[in-house]
Amino acid sequence: MKRKWWIAGLLIALAVTLLSPLASAWPDGLERVAEDKGFSEDAQDAPYEAIPDYVLPGVGNEAVATILAGIVGTLVVFGLAYGLGALLRKREATQRD
């Protein structure tokens, strides 16, 4: 059981996405400063949109769409960071064989 501890970790991360519909919709620090200091208009639209604003397109219920977007992102980042780690980990033991 112990070697599968990371599954529990991933499940905790996925559970955190369930809270995402409760997140504050207020502008974040940089957005607030940009609005207050009058340069928010400088922001340009992205050249394409995949899952903009953390809402999965095509899902009617916004809370569900937000959670689904969160699950997609959490799994993609998990795979990317795990893959990077697996690719880069030190391999002294195998090199000596």
Place this chain on the structure above:
Amino acid sequence: MHIPDGFVNIPVAAATYVASGGSLAYAVRRTNKELGEKQVPLMGVMGAFIFAAQMLNFPVAGGTSGHLIGAALATILLGPWAGMLIMTSVLVVQALIFQDGGLVALGANVFNMSVVACLVGHYAFTWLKRLLDEGIRGTVISGFVAAWASVVTAAIACALELAVSDTSALTVVLPAMTLVHILIGIGEGLITVAVLAFLAATRRDLLQLRPN
């Protein structure tokens, strides 16, 4: 603190791409030398948790919200080099899939929230922990300060980039960004400490994986 395209000019975007690229190349080399077998899944779990936690904006004063960056947390658990790779994974996915942070500005966002935040988190944590005790109390206090400092310095780096890009005057944007992130940094510190305390109670061995 994700900079959208249009906030940084091309020279600043290019310079931060180069600085981030160089830092990541070094981070790859160090990770290649240091990362143990058991840390590989922890990199995945950390990235997943940080991405999810970054979605949870918490309100701070005056109609403003903040969210975790997570660089100090990743650095405390895995060291600054693996930490940079984790943070960059999060930022790249946010930019490419979620249109959070611009593509031209990605180098700047990686520089602020990955390179700067991880290095500041690393030095603040290791220096403080040496001054305090080795136990969980020292870890918690050092972790809080490191998390707070990583957010404030990332905000200062962001403000400098906006000023050099002529998006806003330095005398305007630097105090504004610093002040609001002094508050947001408290949230960063509290979440970081909560995770460290949770790990100390459940999986204390994971707190000891960090390379020196």
